[in-house]
Structure formats: structure tokens, C-alpha cells
Amino acid sequence: MSLKSFFAKIFANIVVMQQQKWMIKPVETQQKIFHSLIQQAKHTQFGKDHLFYAIKSYEDFAKYVPVRDYEALKPYVDKVVAGEKNVLWKGKPLYFAKTSGTTSGAKYIPITKESMPYHIEAARNAILFYIQETKKAAFVDGKMIFLQGSPEMTEKNGVKVGRLSGIAAHYVPKYLQKNRLPSWETNCIDDWETKVDAIVQETKNQNMTVISGIPSWVQMYFDRLIQVSNKKVGDLFKNFNLFIYGGVNYEPYRKKFEQLIGRKVDSIELYPASEGFFAYQDSQKAKGMLLLLNAGIFYEFIKADEFYTENPKRYTIGEVELNVNYVIIISTNAGLWAYNIGDTVMFTNLKPYRIVVTGRIKHYISAFGEHVIGKEVEEAMQQALNESDATVTEFTVAPQINPESGLPYHEWLVEFEKEPSNLEDFALKIDAALRKQNVYYDDLIVGSILRTLVITKVPNGGFNEYMKSEGKLGGQNKLPRLANDRKIADFIHKLK
Known part of the structure; x- marks a missing residue:
């Protein structure tokens, strides 16, 4: 066992113990998050417009703050993008995560100095939970690849703009920098097919131990590796044993991945979005992902089959039930309030709260x-x-x-x-x-x-x-x- 993997196991034990403190007090944790968000934003334009000073309880919040999607929140977001301060959250955001919208063109999702650390911490903790449970840490000595968007950013009225995955690339911990691939130059290639070919050339002779990305695009990478090497991925990367993914359900791809790799590998599911990092798979034995209730996000849920009715009931974490399809609604320390991200989830466990993503409310x-x-x-x-x-x-x-x-x-x-x-x-x-x-x-x-x-x-x-x-x-x-x-x-x- 290397010194690096030895300390990774110790660190994993410490972090898991820390996380369990809020996991055993989910409702209380969410109440603290709720009151903290209201207090920090009561002097913003949004806070003043929605009487945050008068909000003493969740019932007040539900009364004064309607559920909105991006289109409904856009008048406030436009002010933030124009450079105004103290609109949705105190000050100005650190970044705008730019995503493609279906009706409004580009969407600009604010990321603040308060919200950014949770994006990074959640990705790290998902791996640490895996190490703590499985006792497997040898992969930290090998190379890791994260198939993601370009880290290059533009600027809009003093705020940097980029894709979430590209923004996150700027926060890779120093202890992982030497292990991380592809190179910065390759990561900056815009054309995806050109980028995949460059990644193949950079990685085909490396000791790859962790591969991460959306399954459909990782599959393209695997196909190109096999074309170039005439070997299965698992033969090319003999120490590759951990696949980290998010964005889509892996199960329809799993059978083909095992054929491309030549063996089964462990996997960790993540649930990141520009609006926040909501959940990650905390156990290889349990179904679903741990909903992160201590990450600067207050959650509400609306039953999917009631969502388009007039004034549907909004549920907080202590009121949800197993196996019910809910639309997930968030209020965050990036200034999104009663915000409908468009995803639907179902709870698989209530102690702790674990979810699976069931789809999109519009899909x-x-x-x-x-x-x-x-x-x-x-x-x-x-x-x-x-x-x-x-x-x-x-x-x-x-x-x-x-x-x-x-x-x-x-x-x-x-x-x-x-x-x-x-x-x-x-x-x-x-x-x-x-x-x-x-x-x-x-x-x-x-x-x-x-x-x-x-x-x-x-x-x-x-x-x-x-x-x-x-x-x-x-x-x-x-x-x-x-x-x-x-x-x-x-x-x-x-x-x-």
C-alpha cells in the first residue's frame, strides 16, 4: 500500500464521520439551511420584493415565494448578467454556468463564492465514501480522466462565464493535478470528435485507474481506444476499476461497457447540475444516491402527477414518501429561489434520504x-x-x-x-x-x-x-x- 492510498483511507474515515452528523438530523439540517438562506438574502432585490424580512417559517416562504422556472426568474437573472449587485444573492456571483435553454436560448446560472465549494466537496466526498466502504484506495496512485467541457471561460460584466464542468476543472485539488488527464491544452479543444482523438493519444499508454464522464460520451472514448489499440479497455488499462458517471442512467449502458472493458468495474453515480450538486452514491450496497441536505440548498418537492394542477402542494424533506415521483424544487446560496430545475426524483430510502432521478418533468x-x-x-x-x-x-x-x-x-x-x-x-x-x-x-x-x-x-x-x-x-x-x-x-x- 502506498503512502498516498494509506492517507486516503484515513481521510475517508474522517469525512464520512463528519457527514453522518447531518445525515442523522435531516429535518433539523434543512431548517438551519432554510433560515440561513433567508437571513443572507433578505437585503437583496429578490428578498425585498418577496418580503424576506417577514418570513419566519417555511409556511411564510411558500406563501410569499412562488415556484419558478428559469423563464420566470429570468428578469432577475438578466439584472445579474447586466452587472447589478445584490439582486438574487448578496454581491455578484463568481461565475455564470452557461447552459443551453430550449425556449430562452442560453441560460446563465449564477455560481457564488458560497455555492462553489459545495460543488467541489461533493465530488470529492463521493469518492471518499467509496473508499471508506470498500477499503479500495489503490486507484489514487494511477491516472484519472474526467471527460468534460472546455475550461476556457469568457467574461460578462466582470463575471466569468463557462460550462460547469469547465469551471470545476479550475478547482482540481493540487494532490490530484499530477494524476489528472487530459492535459489542459487537450481539454480546451472545442470540437468533441477532435478532442476524443487527442484524449485517446494522451491516455492510451497511461496507467488509467479512474474514468469519469457521461456514459454515452465515455462509450465513444472507449470505442476509439479499441480501434487504436486493438485491445479491450480493461486489457489496455489493467488497473482501471472505477467508473464515475452522472447525467443519465448507467444501467442501459452497463452491459455494453462490460463488453468494451472486458470485465465488471465498480461505479459511482453523481447528480451534479449547474444549479447545485444535489446527490451522490454513498454506498455500493444501497439503491439510490444520498441527497445532500447540508450543501447550501433547501429542498421542496411537488408530486409530478399534481405539478400542472392549480396550487399543487409543496412538501419539505420531512414529508416525502418512498416511491412517489416528485418534481425537485430548490432554493440555494447562489440565489435561486423555489426554483424548478425540471428534474423528477423518487426516494428509495428515508434513513438516510436517497433518491433516483426518474426523468424530466417536460420529458x-x-x-x-x-x-x-x-x-x-x-x-x-x-x-x-x-x-x-x-x-x-x-x-x-x-x-x-x-x-x-x-x-x-x-x-x-x-x-x-x-x-x-x-x-x-x-x-x-x-x-x-x-x-x-x-x-x-x-x-x-x-x-x-x-x-x-x-x-x-x-x-x-x-x-x-x-x-x-x-x-x-x-x-x-x-x-x-x-x-x-x-x-x-x-x-x-x-x-x-
Whole structure:
């Protein structure tokens, strides 16, 4: 055991013990966060406009501060971007994390000196929880790669602007600098395909022990490594045993990853976003990610099936239930207030509070009232893959309301790495798994409103072509798992 891995284990034990102090007092922890946020922001423009001085309880807050998405908060954000101080949070932010919005163009999410440390601490702690539980720390002696956006930043009225992953690259601890790849120059390459090729050249002869990134883009990296070396990833990197990921569910990719690597490796799931670092996988044995209740964020939750009703009930952490689909609402020390980030989550455990991300509140199929969500299609696909020899590169689902003949159906556009021996049987397995999860979808099939789903085979690289057409190839961008329209489906059909 090296000195570095020895001290990593000691440090991991200390940090886990520290975190457990708030984990055993979740409601009290959230109350402290809530009152601290209100006190620090009561003299801001937003605080004055929403009577923060009169807020003594959560009930007051819910009364004075409505739930908003980015569009509704944009008038305040525009003031911050224009250079005004004390608008949403005291002073000016350190950064704007720039993300691509669907209706408003670019979105500028503020990151403050109070919020930034939590982004870094959470990523570190996820690894330390893994070390503490598994006692595995040898990987700290090898090279680690984080597939991310460019760390180069621009400036807007005195505030630096960049992608979240690029901003985070500036905060890599000194003790990891020598271990970290790719080089700064390679990380700054904008074109994703050029960047992946450069990363392959830099890493193919290194002792890679940790690889991190969104699964779909790491998969591209693995494919290129195999093309260059004619070896499986696990043979090329004999000490690679830890994959860290976020952004999408890993399960549909796991089977193919194990084939590309040549063996199973441990994995850690993260839940970072420009708006905050919300959760990470704290145990290899438990389902879900630990919701971070002591990280400068106050959480509210709205049941997804009530979200679009008038005045839906807002729940705090002490009121949530297991296995209910919630829209997650946040108030943060970066100045986001009762803010809807658009994600839906479900609690898998309440002691401590662990969640799984179930999808996006706007990403669903309900052309006939079925309201199929991301979690359901991912689990249906995973079940079918487990019962076949097929492997999938990527997939998405869209409704086909006006087919040329027959009943409407859900179209599953699938890019196979290896096709199933019987495509029709594979489709039936997916359909059966989806019907078990979603009673509304089942009723539509039984009632002959919809017919069994149809699989459309996507040409190799087809989804990458779509992402490239949208200017979203690589980085932290993700293919939507499903949609209530046919934008992606129509693009894919034009490729054929």
C-alpha cells in the first residue's frame, strides 16, 4: 500500500464521520439551511420584493415565494448578467454556468463564492465514501480522466462565464493535478470528435485507474481506444476499476461497457447540475444516491402527477414518501429561489434520504394520457436487455400518432451495438415490461387505442449526427430519453 492510498483511507474515515452528523438530523439540517438562506438574502432585490424580512417559517416562504422556472426568474437573472449587485444573492456571483435553454436560448446560472465549494466537496466526498466502504484506495496512485467541457471561460460584466464542468476543472485539488488527464491544452479543444482523438493519444499508454464522464460520451472514448489499440479497455488499462458517471442512467449502458472493458468495474453515480450538486452514491450496497441536505440548498418537492394542477402542494424533506415521483424544487446560496430545475426524483430510502432521478418533468410521452416517463422506458429496456444477448449504444422514444396504417404506437428508435436474434420478441419484452410499470399504457394497449411498440433501427452514429446538428455533441450534453414530439424521430428517419 502506498503512502498516498494509506492517507486516503484515513481521510475517508474522517469525512464520512463528519457527514453522518447531518445525515442523522435531516429535518433539523434543512431548517438551519432554510433560515440561513433567508437571513443572507433578505437585503437583496429578490428578498425585498418577496418580503424576506417577514418570513419566519417555511409556511411564510411558500406563501410569499412562488415556484419558478428559469423563464420566470429570468428578469432577475438578466439584472445579474447586466452587472447589478445584490439582486438574487448578496454581491455578484463568481461565475455564470452557461447552459443551453430550449425556449430562452442560453441560460446563465449564477455560481457564488458560497455555492462553489459545495460543488467541489461533493465530488470529492463521493469518492471518499467509496473508499471508506470498500477499503479500495489503490486507484489514487494511477491516472484519472474526467471527460468534460472546455475550461476556457469568457467574461460578462466582470463575471466569468463557462460550462460547469469547465469551471470545476479550475478547482482540481493540487494532490490530484499530477494524476489528472487530459492535459489542459487537450481539454480546451472545442470540437468533441477532435478532442476524443487527442484524449485517446494522451491516455492510451497511461496507467488509467479512474474514468469519469457521461456514459454515452465515455462509450465513444472507449470505442476509439479499441480501434487504436486493438485491445479491450480493461486489457489496455489493467488497473482501471472505477467508473464515475452522472447525467443519465448507467444501467442501459452497463452491459455494453462490460463488453468494451472486458470485465465488471465498480461505479459511482453523481447528480451534479449547474444549479447545485444535489446527490451522490454513498454506498455500493444501497439503491439510490444520498441527497445532500447540508450543501447550501433547501429542498421542496411537488408530486409530478399534481405539478400542472392549480396550487399543487409543496412538501419539505420531512414529508416525502418512498416511491412517489416528485418534481425537485430548490432554493440555494447562489440565489435561486423555489426554483424548478425540471428534474423528477423518487426516494428509495428515508434513513438516510436517497433518491433516483426518474426523468424530466417536460420529458414524457402522453399523447394518449399514458404519461410514460424516463425511468419507465429505461427500466423496460434494461429488463429486455437482461433477457437477451443484445447490446444497445443509445435509444430514445417518441409517439407515432398518425401511422400510415393501423393503430398509433410508441416508436423506440434504437442504435444497436449487437442486434437481438429476434427483434419482434425483443420489442414484446420491452412492451410487457413497460405495461407492468405503467397502468395507463397497459389500458391503452388492452383497449386497442395503441398497438404494441415498434422498434426502428438507427444507423450507426445516427444519434451522434442528431446531437451534432443541435450543436450538442459531447461534453455534458445528453440525448433526451423520450419526448412527446417527433423532432428526433423525424431527423433519424431522414438519415435512412
